[in-house]
Amino acid sequence: MPTISNFYTMNDASKHNTKDDCWIVVNGKVYDVTQYLDDHPGGDDVILAATGRDATDDFEDAGHSKSAREQMEEYFIGELDTSAPTSTDKSYHVKFVQLAKQYWAVPVAAVGISVVVGFLYLRKK
Ligand code: HEM
Known part of the structure; x- marks a missing residue:
């Protein structure tokens, strides 16, 4: 069955940068990790510090296990819309x-x- 994905810009994602409303962007995908912050073995602070930008490098640097990556999919909410201009790509x-x-x-x-x-x-x- 085809799945319809939501698209969010980095600007959309960057508005969700608090403990009560936290989105991260990893490998072109957007995750709402608000409910996971308290359970994250690496702590909530590292995730909060990775909001508002591409957190792929931080995520990969932490060497997450296969099970961590599987768990992550529970929080997937959409794809990153890269067609929208970002703050570094202005006409x-x-x-x-x-x-x-x-x-x-x-x-x-x-x-x-x-x-x-x-x-x-x-x-x-
Ligand atoms: C939904 C997203 C995420 C999930 C499900 C997740 C899950 C986990 C899990 C299960 C561990 C324990 C080790 C392992 O099994 O790999 C872990 C460790 C860790 N995570 Fe995440 N993580 C997420 C996002 C992030 C992000 C965005 C960052 C960095 C910005 C991060 C940084 C770390 C660090 C630094 C550790 C190592 C903690 C230590 O070894 O003391 N994680 N994470």
Whole structure:
């Protein structure tokens, strides 16, 4: 029987980063491990620290057993949607708007100073 999978972006997953609501992303899959945090032999802190990002390396580095990997599937809730832009993959116009928002004061200050200097210069004449 075909299974229909949910898709979540990294942004969606990163909103679930507390002890009462905790999702992790490992190997392109999203897991809701809220109910498992207290039972995790490696402690809840390591899992909480791995939220909001790809936790594959941390998960693999811990050398999880086959049974740990099987147990993990109980918490599977969907696949990672990699088609959505992430914070490290922004289109040029998004970057431009962000920079414009961040640095709008620079051209405004330059124009303001020029106007004041021009005004003072004209008054001296
Ligand atoms: C649903 C997800 C997870 C499950 C079911 C799970 C399960 C387990 C289990 C059963 C162990 C005991 C050793 C073993 O049998 O391999 C373990 C150990 C450990 N886990 Fe996880 N784990 C999960 C996610 C994670 C994540 C995301 C991390 C790191 C960010 C992590 C870090 C560790 C560490 C560091 C240990 C070693 C503890 C020690 O040896 O003292 N685990 N985990």
